[in-house]
Amino acid sequence: xxxxxxxxxxxxxxxxxxxxxxxxxxxxxxxxxxxxxxxxxxxxxxxxxxxxxxxxxxxxxxxxxxxxxxxxxxxxxxxxxxxxxxxxxxxxxxxxxxxxxxxxxxxxxx
Amino acid sequence: xxxxxxxxxxxxxxxxxxxxxxxxxxxxxxxxxxxxxxxxxxxxxxxxxxxxxxxxxxxxxxxxxxxxxxxxxxxxxxxxxxxxxxxxxxxxxxxxxxxxxxxxxxxxxxxxxxxxxxxxxxxxxxxxxxxxxxxxxxxxxxxxxxxxxxxxxxxxxxxxxxxxxxxxxxxxxxxxxxxxxxxxxxxxxxxxx
Numbered sequence: 001x002x003x004x005x006x007x008x009x010x011x012x013x014x015x016x017x018x019x020x021x022x023x024x025x026x027x028x029x030x031x032x033x034x035x036x037x038x039x040x041x042x043x044x045x046x047x048x049x050x051x052x053x054x055x056x057x058x059x060x061x062x063x064x065x066x067x068x069x070x071x072x073x074x075x076x077x078x079x080x081x082x083x084x085x086x087x088x089x090x091x092x093x094x095x096x097x098x099x100x101x102x103x104x105x106x107x108x109x110x
Numbered sequence: 111x112x113x114x115x116x117x118x119x120x121x122x123x124x125x126x127x128x129x130x131x132x133x134x135x136x137x138x139x140x141x142x143x144x145x146x147x148x149x150x151x152x153x154x155x156x157x158x159x160x161x162x163x164x165x166x167x168x169x170x171x172x173x174x175x176x177x178x179x180x181x182x183x184x185x186x187x188x189x190x191x192x193x194x195x196x197x198x199x200x201x202x203x204x205x206x207x208x209x210x211x212x213x214x215x216x217x218x219x220x221x222x223x224x225x226x227x228x229x230x231x232x233x234x235x236x237x238x239x240x241x242x243x244x245x246x247x248x249x250x251x252x253x254x255x256x257x258x259x260x261x262x263x264x265x266x267x268x269x270x271x272x273x274x275x276x277x278x279x280x281x282x283x284x285x286x287x288x289x290x291x292x293x294x295x296x297x298x299x300x301x302x303x
Contacts, residue, residue, distance in 0.1 A: 033147060034154035050155075050170050051177030054147060058181065059299050062188075070146070076113040077153040078146065 014046050018056060019065075020099065023084055023092040026066060032079035033057065057082060065091055111156045111164075121164045122152065125174070132178045135186060135205065144178075183209055184299055191292045199288065200224065213298055220294075223287045231280035233257075234273045245272050 018040070025031065025039050037053050040046060060066045065088035070078050084092070116122055129148055133141050148171070155167040162170075183206045190198035203224070206217035233256055237244040240257075247254045247264035258264060268275055 032150070032154070034151050034158070038158070049172045049177065050151070051172035051174070054144075054151075055177060055181040058185075062299070075153070075157075077116075077150055079150055079154070080147050 014044075014048065017044070018046075018048075019060065020092075020095050022056070022060065023065065023088055023095065026082055026084040027089065027092060030081045030083040032071075032081050036082065060088075064088075111153070111160075113153065116149075116153055116156065116164070119164045121168060125152075125168050129174045129178065132174045133182055136182060137189070140185065179209055180212065180298075183213075184295055187291070188295055191288055191295065194285075194288055196224070196284070199291070216294065216298070220287065220291050224284075227280055227283045227287060230276065230283060234276045234280070237272050237276070242266075245269070246275075 021040055021044055022036065025036060025043070031039065033053060036057075037048075037050055040048065040053070057066065057068075061068060061082075064085055066082050067085050068080050068082045070080050072078050126145065126149070129145060130141075133144050136144070151171060152164070152167050155170065156162055156164065183202070186205060187199070187202035190202040200221070203217045203221045207214045207221070233244060236257065242261060243258055244256065245258070245266040246268045247258045247261065247266050249264050254264070
């Protein structure tokens with residue numbers, strides 16, 4: 001029972017923080033889907049199903065927080081590079097401030 | 111692995127067929143974009159970890175059904191809603207009901223609301239067929255809007271204005287339901303992805 005509750009809570013936490021993590025990573029540099037996925041895994045330790053990243057990136061694009069462009073590669077297989085938009089940077093600033101307040105408050109509580 | 115080896119791999123071909131069947135109802139441009147991105151992902155996965163087999167790379171990516179199903183349904187409905195095209199919206203709702211269970215109840219509910227709107231709109235045609243039995247009837251105890259078989263104690267007040275009034279209400283209902291569906295879709299997207 002407890003494990004179930006924790007698993008649900010972890011899923012919600014992952015969902016809630018993935019947007020934030022993606023925007024933080026794209027603020028550092030433009031990245032293609034697979035590269036971004038590898039970075040998400042390494043910075044967060046999240047074990048996410050690879051395919052789920054694309055609907056998420058698509059939603060962030062629809063929300064105009066990120067944009068994408070195809071880049072032809074020498075290998076013959078193009079890469080779709082994602083970058084953060086002005087709206088994305090503005091949202092990220094607010095998310096960062098919220099996160100700093102929340103984590104500060106939680107630290108005091110824990 | 112080079113591009114041609116991947117493109118000729120049997121596992122890859124089977125996987126991409128599944129992808130194609132999932133997205134075949136999306137606009138051609140979106141189909142090409144999704145297929146290209148999935149191919150690129152598999153290619154990068156194999157080249158970042160050369161010891162990985164195509165089968166493993168596809169397993170890591172997941173079954174197309176698991177990550178594409180809801181995405182395709184919401185994308186299709188979003189496009190339909192943005193055009194306000196009733197046929198596209200109904201087709202999108204049917205796809206949503208048939209292809210995925212998570213939000214099927216919500217799509218059924220919207221389907222019923224559209225059905226109610228259609229019934230309302232059909233009163234305009236009914237008014238032409240049976241003008242004396244269709245209208246806004248006032249009784250001593252209340253009123254009826256629509257069909258009335260017993261008109262002996264009723265007084266119809268709209269007359270020829272019934273059709274434009276009915277049309278206006280139908281269009282208004284359609285617009286309100288469609289805007290509600292649009293708002294509901296963005297919530298679905300936030301919850302799912």
